[in-house]
Amino acid sequence: MDPNVRDLSGLGLKFLAPEEAYNDKAAEQRANPRAMSDFKVVIVGGSIGGLTLAKTLELYGIDYVLLEKSPEIGPQLGASVGIQPHASKILDQLGILEQVKSKAHPIYEDRIFGPDGKRLRAPHGINGLYYGLSGYPLMYLDLQQLQLVLYHSIEDQSKIHVNSDVDRIEQLDGFVRVITKSGESFRGDIVVGADGVYSQVREEMWRIADKETGGSHCVPLRNSITCSYKCIFGMSERPQGTPNNATFYTFHDQHSYFCISGPEGKIYWFAFFKNDKTTVDRDIPYYKADDAREQALKHVNEPLFNGLRFGDLITRQSTATMVPVEEFVLDTNFYKRAILIGDSFHKLNPLTGQGAACAIETATLLADHLKEALDEGATPNDDKIYSMFSQILAQQKPRTTKLLEKTKKLQRLHALENSVLRYIQLKLLHRLGPEHLSTLYVTRTTPGRKVKYLPETFRSGAALADEDVVANPSERRPSATKLWMGLMLLIALLGPGAKFTLRAQRASDPNESRVLQTYLIVLSIATNSIFVLESHRPGRWMTILLWSAIPYSMLSTYTFGWTFYAPLYFAIFIALSAVQEFYYPSPRAISPSTAAALPYALLVSYGPLMARALWTLLTKPEGDGISNGWDTNLSHLSFPFLVNGIGDMMMGDPLKISQLQFDFRDMDCLSQFYNVLFLAASAGHVMLISQFIPYITTVPIADLSLSLCAEWVEIGCLTLAVVAWSLFTVWDMQRVNLTQVSLLKAFLGAVVGSVLIGPAAVLTGLWWWREYPLERGRNKPAQEVEPKPEQKPEVRA
Numbered sequence: 001m002d003p004n005v006r007d008l009s010g011l012g013l014k015f016l017a018p019e020e021a022y023n024d025k026a027a028e029q030r031a032n033p034r035a036m037s038d039f040k041v042v043i044v045g046g047s048i049g050g051l052t053l054a055k056t057l058e059l060y061g062i063d064y065v066l067l068e069k070s071p072e073i074g075p076q077l078g079a080s081v082g083i084q085p086h087a088s089k090i091l092d093q094l095g096i097l098e099q100v101k102s103k104a105h106p107i108y109e110d111r112i113f114g115p116d117g118k119r120l121r122a123p124h125g126i127n128g129l130y131y132g133l134s135g136y137p138l139m140y141l142d143l144q145q146l147q148l149v150l151y152h153s154i155e156d157q158s159k160i161h162v163n164s165d166v167d168r169i170e171q172l173d174g175f176v177r178v179i180t181k182s183g184e185s186f187r188g189d190i191v192v193g194a195d196g197v198y199s200q201v202r203e204e205m206w207r208i209a210d211k212e213t214g215g216s217h218c219v220p221l222r223n224s225i226t227c228s229y230k231c232i233f234g235m236s237e238r239p240q241g242t243p244n245n246a247t248f249y250t251f252h253d254q255h256s257y258f259c260i261s262g263p264e265g266k267i268y269w270f271a272f273f274k275n276d277k278t279t280v281d282r283d284i285p286y287y288k289a290d291d292a293r294e295q296a297l298k299h300v301n302e303p304l305f306n307g308l309r310f311g312d313l314i315t316r317q318s319t320a321t322m323v324p325v326e327e328f329v330l331d332t333n334f335y336k337r338a339i340l341i342g343d344s345f346h347k348l349n350p351l352t353g354q355g356a357a358c359a360i361e362t363a364t365l366l367a368d369h370l371k372e373a374l375d376e377g378a379t380p381n382d383d384k385i386y387s388m389f390s391q392i393l394a395q396q397k398p399r400t401t402k403l404l405e406k407t408k409k410l411q412r413l414h415a416l417e418n419s420v421l422r423y424i425q426l427k428l429l430h431r432l433g434p435e436h437l438s439t440l441y442v443t444r445t446t447p448g449r450k451v452k453y454l455p456e457t458f459r460s461g462a463a464l465a466d467e468d469v470v471a472n473p474s475e476r477r478p479s480a481t482k483l484w485m486g487l488m489l490l491i492a493l494l495g496p497g498a499k500f501t502l503r504a505q506r507a508s509d510p511n512e513s514r515v516l517q518t519y520l521i522v523l524s525i526a527t528n529s530i531f532v533l534e535s536h537r538p539g540r541w542m543t544i545l546l547w548s549a550i551p552y553s554m555l556s557t558y559t560f561g562w563t564f565y566a567p568l569y570f571a572i573f574i575a576l577s578a579v580q581e582f583y584y585p586s587p588r589a590i591s592p593s594t595a596a597a598l599p600y601a602l603l604v605s606y607g608p609l610m611a612r613a614l615w616t617l618l619t620k621p622e623g624d625g626i627s628n629g630w631d632t633n634l635s636h637l638s639f640p641f642l643v644n645g646i647g648d649m650m651m652g653d654p655l656k657i658s659q660l661q662f663d664f665r666d667m668d669c670l671s672q673f674y675n676v677l678f679l680a681a682s683a684g685h686v687m688l689i690s691q692f693i694p695y696i697t698t699v700p701i702a703d704l705s706l707s708l709c710a711e712w713v714e715i716g717c718l719t720l721a722v723v724a725w726s727l728f729t730v731w732d733m734q735r736v737n738l739t740q741v742s743l744l745k746a747f748l749g750a751v752v753g754s755v756l757i758g759p760a761a762v763l764t765g766l767w768w769w770r771e772y773p774l775e776r777g778r779n780k781p782a783q784e785v786e787p788k789p790e791q792k793p794e795v796r797a
């Protein structure tokens with residue numbers, strides 16, 4: 001028998017292999033270049049990353065060889081894997097989604113429990129959320145099953161070599177040469193390390209890089225591999241009475257549990273334990289079976305949920321292992337002709353089940369780039385490979401880094417790492433409904449990718465993929481954020497500062513004073529209304545500082561006034577809106593019942609106050625006006641409560657989250673609200689100015705206290721804040737492709753508007769205008785939907 005062909009018929013697989021075999025095959029392919037490219041990829045690792053890459057390369061007609069150290073593909077290691085909607089989308093394109101679904105267990109609800117095992121809230125139905133928003137479910141299955149489905153979908157399995165434990169890389173210039181522990185040598189154009197968290201390709205790549213660059217390349221990369229938790233994971237027979245199709249999270253001090261009901265009566269489970277200290281790379285401890293047993297024994301009596309204890313899972317287990325939870329995204333994932341994908345490049349805590357999805361994304365991204373490069377005709381040279389790998393890194397590093405950071409934060413919360421997190425997790429977060437959680441789901445899912453050169457087969461949900469919508473959000477440059485924030489903070493300080501340095505007093509003339517104070521109240525109503533409206537955007541709970549308008553109203557009312565807090569709020573808004581997902585996919589729409597409540601709450605809260613002001617101004621030209629008294633304060637503070645109360649009363653039939661947050665059914669009511677506010681603000685401005693003009697024409701110039709009057713300082717500062725805010729809003733929306741309005745137009749509009757209809761009306765009009773580009777931004781670009789002019793946009797539920 002040819003020594004280069006290993007007969008593994010005992011495993012039901014037949015493998016070709018080493019370099020000579022490759023060379024024969026390559027010669028054969030060169031004779032028939034359309035069948036397979038000359039370019040050859042050496043893939044190391046036959047799990048999710050490696051097999052996904054192999055499958056995509058096969059579909060693209062790009063040659064490869066896959067080396068897997070295990071004696072079989074898909075050994076049962078007792079691990080589960082979560083299939084997120086963005087992974088399903090790619091599996092759909094690869095044509096294997098239905099097979100995966102047949103092996104997987106869909107998740108319909110999630111349940112959360114405190115340290116006593118008692119439920120913290122009613123189960124959230126999340127299935128509708130996943131389906132409604134993405135068109136795909138969330139499901140879990142054995143890692144082995146996913147590997148096998150991928151493997152069996154590959155037509156030419158002769159390219160997959162098991163029992164090939166890669167030991168060394170001997171060449172990375174011009175071509176690559178990979179040597180296995182058994183001495184076999186494989187040659188290719190690039191080598192891909194899909195060999196997991198303890199990647200040998202990574203070690204070799206770093207060894208070569210260090211040798212060639214004088215030993216400095218890998219140190220910072222190594223130091224980025226950190227570990228703060230260990231995890232015992234396993235699968236057990238699901239205890240009777242355990243709800244089906246659900247995930248269960250139990251929070252304990254310095255540790256947490258995550259269980260998932262799986263297929264065939266199984267339950268997958270993870271117990272995460274915080275380590276005493278964070279360790280780095282080679283100092284990360286590894287565990288033996290005894291360590292796992294010892295750790296488990298300490299917790300066997302701990303309640304999980306529904307009367308179940310950790311020990312109940314242990315006694316029913318079929319497998320259980322303790323591993324360190326490494327967490328990292330490498331700063332760079334390639335050197336010369338070697339590149340890392342999957343867990344060797346980005347390793348996340350399994351708590352959010354993103355590992356497989358990330359591996360699938362990076363693998364297909366690499367395949368797309370390879371196809372593009374090869375379609376250009378010439379075999380990619382070193383420069384081309386460098387530029388291709390750089391682009392892959394630039395695309396995938398920010399995406400996985402964001403997922404890594406979010407997962408880390410979630411783990412800290414679940415393990416109640418300190419008393420603040422304990423309070424947030426046990427006392428606050430369980431109050432959030434699925435409508436709040438949807439923001440979390442969409443921000444993980446919509447940035448997912450599609451395989452560029454395979455037919456698009458997917459179903460779309462209400463939230464389209466980032467790459468399919470008009471909006472093109474990106475992280476704002478920190479320097480720009482600082483500049484705009486600085487401007488707002490300066491304006492915030494201007495009011496108190498000017499009053500102090502000018503020693504400005506309230507206007508001494510009662511008539512002037514009442515007109516100006518009424519004017520300031522109109523301005524504060526518009527500002528408070530925007531605060532309240534913004535607090536109802538579904539994503540604001542994540543940016544906790546904008547979650548509620550009440551602190552701003554209270555502080556403005558009782559401390560430094562609106563002149564200080566309005567620009568301060570704008571500065572905070574600027575800081576929190578710098579993240580990529582702020583304009584998309586964070587939902588714009590607020591609940592229709594809240595939108596419907598807004599105009600009523602506005603009228604009830606401020607109507608009597610405004611009526612009294614109007615009455616006084618019209619009937620008592622010389623009398624007192626309204627001032628910032630208890631009734632004004634009560635109006636400001638009652639408004640947010642009334643919105644909630646009336647909103648609850650107006651709640652109609654329950655709607656799906658996707659309908660609530662990703663369509664425009666709130667827009668009509670929002671328009672009414674903005675209409676009322678805009679009319680009141682502009683009418684107030686016109687009336688007060690008309691009151692003021694006769695006054696300044698009759699009073700001798702010398703008697704006017706304009707220059708030092710505190711009210712004028714406040715009005716001036718608020719107007720400045722509104723103009724600056726208008727400029728920022730338009731500038732930022734330009735940045736994310738939501739408007740083409742020029743800054744000059746925005747500036748002129750804000751200034752002229754402030755003079756003609758007043759800054760309160762400008763602020764209201766700005767926010768009203770902003771809803772429309774935001775709404776358009778989450779749709780497909782116009783040329784793709786081709787809307788007819790008379791056609792109303794379709795509701796995508």
Ligand SMILES: Cc1cc2nc3c(=O)[nH]c(=O)nc-3n(C[C@H](O)[C@H](O)[C@H](O)COP(=O)(O)OP(=O)(O)OC[C@H]3O[C@@H](n4cnc5c(N)ncnc54)[C@H](O)[C@@H]3O)c2cc1C
Binds near residue numbers: 201
């Ligand atoms: C405890 C645990 C639980 C997890 N649970 C989930 C989950 O619920 N959901 C989820 O999405 N993800 C989960 N993951 C992560 C998920 O399994 C991985 O993120 C995913 O499999 C990434 O695949 P990969 O191909 O990059 O690496 P891996 O799956 O680690 O595969 C690496 C492959 O390379 C092979 N290999 C290693 N060294 C060599 C070598 N020298 N030569 C040749 N071959 C080699 C290995 O045998 C293996 O087949 C979990 C991970 C762990 C550790």
